[in-house]
Amino acid sequence: MKTSIYEHFHADERTFVDKVFDWITRTEERHITKLTDFLDPRQAYILETMINSNLNVQHLLFGGYEDAERKRALIVPDYMMTQKDEIPIQVLSIRSDDDKFSKLNHGDFLGAILGLGIKREKIGDLHLLKDQCQCIVAEEIIDYVNLHLHQVHRVHVSTDIVPLVQLKPIPVEMDESFITIPSLRLDSIISDAVKMSRSKILPFIKTGKCKVNWKVEEDPSKVLNEGDVISLKGFGRFKIISIEGKTKKGNIRLKIGKYI
Secondary structure, rough: OHHHHOOOOOOOHHHHHHHHHHHHHHHHHHHOOOOEEEEEEEHHHHHHHHOOOOOOEEEEEEEEOOOOOOOOEEEOOOOOOOOOOOOOOEEEEEEEHHHHHHOOOHHHHHHHOOOOOOOHHHEEEEEEOOOOEEEEEHHHHHHHHHHHOOOOEEEEEEEEEEHHHOOOOOOOOEEOOOOOOOOEEEEEEEEEEEEEHHHHHHHHHHOOOOOOOOOOOOOOOOOOOOOOOEEEEEOOOEEEEEEEEEEEEOOEEEEEEOOO
16 A cells, blocks of 8 residues: 555655554554644645545644644544644744844744754744744743743844734745746756856755755756745745746746745
8 A cells, every 4th residue: 555655756755655654544543643743835745645545534734823834733533523722832932132133034043943952843934023033833842942042143032932822924925026948947947046057056956955845856857837836055945836838939938936
């Protein structure tokens, strides 16, 4: 059965597929629930795809708010009812009176938390507001983070655990533009998107600094599709919003959005 499942996913995703298979099997055979850590969108897709093919289990995904990118999953037998408040997540508010606080970015806050020995899987989305950074955190480790996080990139900070209802998620914003490319190859799209020659892009891709749909992609010839999300270390992240068609010269016109 597992062999047939593997056919639907990339070879380097088999470890996660095995985990999901085990979660589903245990839930189905032992009638127990399984709470996962935070999953990225690709992992959530794999989990949903596998669970939807099994009538004996169901699941609920929740990351603190409707459009959360990273979510925890609760897998339960098909006869059980589940609600969002059963998924243990809380919000950590990080503040500082230091003027340098406003210059801190997403990576600074995430790096400071992970520097405490916390695994990335225990942290959900982060939202940078004018006066604070709100981090969605797994309930089981939030007390530890609240107690030990005192500094973010050399800026002294104070922390507080706030109710989920006080979360102020920032809507995703994109800077949209159009590019014209000869093919839907990964290297071709990135080259135009970041305005850098393909020869300079190749080392980034081949050394694992590029991700497609949250999965490392080292093949520059990979053909992309509408809706794919690409990230390149040091250059941010962008999405193929739509394939607009072909030009008179046979090139492909894409509408892309760079995450702000």
